Amino acid sequence: MASEASWPPWIEQQLVRRGIRDRRVLAAMAAVPREGFVPPQERYHAEEDAPLPIGCGQTISQPYIVALSLEALELGGNERVLDIGTGSGYQAALLSYLAAEVHTIEIYAELLDHARTNIAVHHSAPVICHLGDGRQGWPDAAPYDGIVVAAWARQPPKALVEQLAPGGRLVIPLGSEPWQTLVRLRKLPSGALEREELEKVRFVPLVRPAEQR
16 A cells, blocks of 8 residues: 555545545555546546446545545554445445455345446455445344445444444434534444544435335
């Protein structure tokens, strides 16, 4: 992965100058080309700090928000993590450079098929892709040291909280339309959640099966 002395200009401008400090996150962002996770007609815009459409009414998040979410997970490299909302596979691929095992869930079969292909080209640690309802998490591989959600909910889904290991971090946008707050919820030994607000954001909603387009 790239060293801090050789960050691509877009990483320096969009991430470092905006406060992203985790060198492992920055190196992962440098190692995984975003253009490999967007439709061909969007590749010219891949290095822009903006969300881009990927089909099924979904988007790939802007790089800064992805980096902020990953940094908030506080990963050291030995963790099992859960990625909710696979989309095109970009965040899951990045997580494979930051954790030991990645599980990712997508509700749209069409997106998941493309994501599997994309991740196969750009990954480090194992990434296991699942088709399903992200609100229910993936209990078969729980508990998770980190869970990151790429869609907003009004409240943290109960299943995700239950699948979080003690000391684990859940990063999720909470709120409603049009703006939400990206928060980090840390699970204390008592089971209570410690909440930290990170940034105002705009995400697509966390879709239920009956709400698929």
